[in-house]
Amino acid sequence: MLRYIVRRIISLIPVVLLVTVMLFALFKVMPGDPVRMMLNPGLKAEHYQAAYEAMRLKLGLDKSYPEQYVRWITNTLQGELGWSTLENRPVKDAIKEPLKNTVILNIFVIVLELAIALPVGIKCAVKRGKLYDNFWQVFSMFTYAMPSFFVALTLIYTISIKLKLLPPGGMPLTIHGKGFSYYLSWLRYMALPVITLTIISLAGTIRYVRNAMIDALSQDYIRTARSKGLAEKVVIYSHAFRNALIPVSTIVIGAIFSLFAGSPITETAFAWRGIGHVLVKALNNRDFMLAIFMNLFLSMLSITANFVADITYALVDPRIKLE
């Protein structure tokens, strides 16, 4: 097992290297002069040239590309992520609040999604081909074909504009009260983005759980269990579902990591100040420092998520060969 983990880690090295090199390259071709961005524009002309040169040296832009790359990586690892021109503060600070907002949003999405997808997926597998199953098949057919902004716009139009039930977007403010009513306002503002994200991801998860369950139900031990005369409930939940949990565990792991991944389209549609929305805003305002760091963060996140999912899979399913 340890050997497998070590081998997996070694295979990660080229991937991480490629991702960082690519982002560094992006960093180099991005429009705008990074030195000028760091300088005080109010500087007098005679001081400006000297200050420019000094800042160039300070940023290490006179060095060769490999040296600059190493320097960039070291700085990033030490938490010096650059300056966000959009927020006018270090990237490190600028990313905290959107990250918090995204995580809060995604916790609700994941809980809701799993709470619906697991029972529905199981029931669909058990009632395969029946009305219940067909209903969810049609549902997933439609939601698969829907762009997230379309779901968002439809919800805003019907629920917040026509029915006036929920705010159409934005973030809760402290003026919404203290204590309980403040938290309630969070829920109200979050409701529509959470519903949108859940609808978009639900179809895939249901299908995944359903297929895992169908696979489990078609095994020989299920027939054995049934022929023993076990109650259908016991067969489904005790024999089949436990085995279906192995593939399902991967999506749970994936879901935990996706907590941090913002969704640019949905967050923008609802003006929810999460990672995705801030990324869009940063790009629109040519704040590439912030944007590239977000990309770096999200790719490292997905690399880690894949790694952890693989390891967990190997841990929970002894049948997987660790070749």
Added chain:
Amino acid sequence: MDNRRQRDPVLQEKRGVLQSFFAFIKRLFVKEDKKLSVLEEEALQTPAKTVIKNFFRHKLGILGLLGFIAILTFSFLGSKLVPINLSLQETTLRNIRPGYNYLKYPTQLVQEGVKEISSGASFSVGLSQAGNVYVWGTVPTYLLEGFATSVLQVPEEVQKANIVKVSAGDRHILALDDRNQLYCWGLNNFEQATLPSKLQSKLASTPVAQIVGGELYSAVLFADGELFVWGGTMGNRLDIVPLHCQGRITKIAASSNNMALLLDDGTVEVTGIQTVVKQVPEQLQDGSVKVVDIVASYRNAMALDEQGQLYVWGDPEHGMLRIPAYQGQIKALAAGKSNLAVLLDNGQVVIWGDNHYKQLELPEKVQSQPVTQLYCTMFQNYAVHQDGSLSAWGNKGFIFGTDEQGRDLLTRVIHGGRISLTVGAIAVVISVVIALFFGMTAGFFGGMTDNILMRFTDFVMSIPFLPMAITLSAVVRGKVSEMNRIYMMMVIMGFLMWPGLARLVRAQILLEREKDFVLAARALGVRYHNIIVRHILPNIFNLVLVNITLAYAGSLLTEAGLSYLGFGVAPPTPSWGNILQNAQSLAVIEYYWWRWLIPGTFVVLAALCINLVGDALREAMDPRASEK
């Protein structure tokens, strides 16, 4: 079984795609024809035939295919039939909801006899000889207390009064009754439909000579020659009437930015900001000719003098200054927003200028029968014949409404579909080519090659798709032209989409290459690339085809999402996504629902149809899948 096969092997053999399709149609209405057993299929049909036959047995798949063909025809054939002018914008027609009834006048109006007709952006108002007001067309605004009332809803006091004059502004209507009472309704955002108190007191004492509804403003000319303009005049300063004219005005002709004033000595004065219109020919101002009638279009004006001589000045665009040859005396003048027209005393209509809304295409009846009254305002034109009947031509309306620049949404959705479907398709082709190359090479050769290629696949897979796509798009945005941005989009999407398929292909190849037929091919000395392309590829072709279909739907959604965020296809080139780019604002979502609902629905329908085809293909190729 044997003798059944012998019964009509020829017939079964010949059964091709078309027959399968007809058989499907037949099955829709008549009872199911006999299925071949698996053995018979094996013996009689090639795999491709089996797949096609199975596909046509799948009703949802057929529905998806027909739907997709319909969308393709709509976009590609449509864009050939309906050309698009990317630089065109007509802000007068901005944000008008779907409607195709601009020219559908009520028959009651004709029965009572037409006295006057005037048109706004998307509606027309008619006054009958009996003094009744009729309004038809589409409401050009959203309705909000204090902001606007529906132009189609004629106020009760107007219905009761005996109206003698009507005039339509772009989004509001003015009506005057026989007791010198003025009524306004419609858009009121600049209070153009609210009577100022100064005007009201003057109305009480002085009779009105002319009322004019302009673009966002209203004007009243009193019989004593005094002109009063109110409403949204900040942009064109039409409310400033030159002092030497005030009290001498006998007739006014209004357009968006200008107003031509006919003075009592027969000279013409032009106010407003459009300078081309202000360059009035000298002889019209020095008193050498006496003008009797004037009209004004958006950037032109036309005057008629006592001798029946026509004068046109302003912008030469659309051939506005080239008066067509005509025979006879001029009886009346008329001007649409981008047209000029004259009515001759023999009942002929001569019209020239822009033809974008088919204003120049006179109906048969107008060409053959004498016309007694001619009304051209905005883009709708009406002619009254001697027998009292009415002919209408010009802008019939917009089936899908218009956007914020007054562009026809139908045209943009058609052309947007062409762009979206093409971008999606090419992105998928790029990704499939890369995926096949990576997957097949890695799977077949294994070892170090596999390792290197798969690490690279891992790398691309770990890139967060949407964030990276918008970042790349933003970085290259400033550096490439608008057309090249569309190519950039295809490349970015293609290069980020392929890893999933590459892994799948590799896994399949790993399965296939262990099979005996590959061993046999190797033993025969077939070259590597031939084994891959000729022997292995056909076996995984099914899988690839299904994945291409599903990836196509995905890439349509991605393109729409990117363009929605403003990182995709750049306007003015339309795509389904960027048409609703402006729908990020709440006002658009709430008041202009057609601007996001219609293009959004097209994206959903296209993706749905493609997914249906993909699902049906999967089941047709692998009957075991449907048992799942």
